Amino acid sequence: MVPGGRSGRPRTVPDPYPLLVPDPIEPDQTPVPIDTTRLTTEQVADIATQRAVQVPTRRATSEAMEQLLFQPVPVLDQGFVRVVDYMGDDHAIVQAARVSYGAGTRTVRSDAGLIDYLMRHQHTSPFEMCELKLHVKLPVFVARQWIRHRTASVNEYSGRYSEIADTFYDPAPDAIGRQSATNRQGSTGAVSAEVADAARTRWREDADCAYQHYRDLLDAGDEAVAREVARIGLPLSHYTEWYWKVDLHNLLRFLELRMDRHAQHEIRAYATAIGSIVAAWVPATWASFTAHRLDALRISGRARTVISAALEGQPLALGEAGLSTGEARELREALGLEPDA
Numbered sequence: 237m238v239p240g241g242r243s244g245r246p247r248t249v250p251d252p253y254p255l256l257v258p259d260p261i262e263p264d265q266t267p268v269p270i271d272t273t274r275l276t277t278e279q280v281a282d283i284a285t286q287r288a289v290q291v292p293t294r295r296a297t298s299e300a301m302e303q304l305l306f307q308p309v310p311v312l313d314q315g316f317v318r319v320v321d322y323m324g325d326d327h328a329i330v331q332a333a334r335v336s337y338g339a340g341t342r343t344v345r346s347d348a349g350l351i352d353y354l355m356r357h358q359h360t361s362p363f364e365m366c367e368l369k370l371h372v373k374l375p376v377f378v379a380r381q382w383i384r385h386r387t388a389s390v391n392e393y394s395g396r397y398s399e400i401a402d403t404f405y406d407p408a409p410d411a412i413g414r415q416s417a418t419n420r421q422g423s424t425g426a427v428s429a430e431v432a433d434a435a436r437t438r439w440r441e442d443a444d445c446a447y448q449h450y451r452d453l454l455d456a457g458d459e460a461v462a463r464e465v466a467r468i469g470l471p472l473s474h475y476t477e478w479y480w481k482v483d484l485h486n487l488l489r490f491l492e493l494r495m496d497r498h499a500q501h502e503i504r505a506y507a508t509a510i511g512s513i514v515a516a517w518v519p520a521t522w523a524s525f526t527a528h529r530l531d532a533l534r535i536s537g538r539a540r541t542v543i544s545a546a547l548e549g550q551p552l553a554l555g556e557a558g559l560s561t562g563e564a565r566e567l568r569e570a571l572g573l574e575p576d577a
């Protein structure tokens with residue numbers, strides 16, 4: 237058995253393109269050390285100022301999130317996610333579901349039971365009562381995938397208004413996969429060290445050259461090209477930043493899709509880092525989400541016929557039940573079985 241399930245649970249088939257899962261963020265592990273290499277001195281000072289302020293509140297707060305507030309959690313070589321604000325906690329979900337007046341007398345255990353019921357039965361609106369606002373630094377090609385999740389509010393750094401920094405994503409060698417033969421959108425395993433080395437050298441040269449051209453256009457005195465157009469030659473690897481606010485229901489949907497092994501390694505790295513924040517923020521919701529969504533399996537009627545037959549001791553070949561080659565492969569993969577010979 238090897239690790240690699242979406243929630244890190246063991247399975248028999250190795251993930252062909254494994255992700256380095258960051259350590260879960262525990263409330264008592266805080267404060268998270270600030271990685272100053274990916275921030276300017278000014279940004280480090282701003283974060284320290286934000287964290288120095290404490291205000292009394294009547295609102296429900298999460299101890300873990302209070303510890304995490306404003307601290308960048310590193311992702312990839314130069315990116316991060318940091319919690320800028322949040323609203324609600326596990327109990328807010330329960331309160332909304334019961335349309336209750338106050339904290340009530342229910343126990344954490346009964347709250348967890350209700351949350352599990354809501355998650356199992358897709359009673360989703362109580363989860364919309366919690367909100368998370370993140371500041372994210374991410375490469376543009378990741379932003380392009382991320383922005384497809386329309387049920388969030390976004391405000392991005394403006395390359396029209398401000399100059400773009402000389403910050404480009406340089407993938408780790410083992411994050412450079414070979415083109416998959418079965419999934420036209422995906423990769424499988426890492427390329428050799430030589431190929432990875434050559435690829436990184438080329439990308440670095442491309443980025444250096446493109447950035448130098450960008451600077452030349454900006455620094456041309458009276459003939460300086462406007463920032464909004466000077467930037468058009470920059471590669472997809474340059475880093476952008478945005479604020480991203482989303483409710484917990486839509487955030488869980490984002491995590492389900494983007495923590496999945498079929499999502500690209502880089503966006504998975506962000507989703508996994510956010511997952512570790514959500515696990516600390518709403519632990520009961522996270523446990524139910526892991527059980528009923530991340531580790532769950534949705535199968536077709538044809539696949540159900542195959543599984544029922546196997547449980548009845550009358551195994552049926554996947555093809556006999558009408559599964560296409562792709563569906564059969566995906567079912568074996570989802571069940572953690574080796575591919576058919």
Ligand SMILES: Cc1cc2nc3c(=O)[nH]c(=O)nc-3n(C[C@H](O)[C@H](O)[C@H](O)COP(=O)(O)OP(=O)(O)OC[C@H]3O[C@@H](n4cnc5c(N)ncnc54)[C@H](O)[C@@H]3O)c2cc1C
Nearest residue numbers: 381384385386387388421486489490493494496498499500
């Ligand atoms: C592995 C993977 C590969 C992908 N490949 C591609 C690709 O090649 N090309 C590409 O363009 N995209 C691609 N996508 C993006 C994908 O098609 C979705 O746009 C993206 O995952 C956002 O999902 P969503 O629409 O459910 O999320 P959201 O936009 O957050 O929407 C959440 C839910 O709200 C509802 N909703 C939102 N907007 C509308 C609407 N206008 N009308 C009706 N209901 C709405 C739907 O129920 C939707 O599921 C890929 C995504 C993944 C995970």
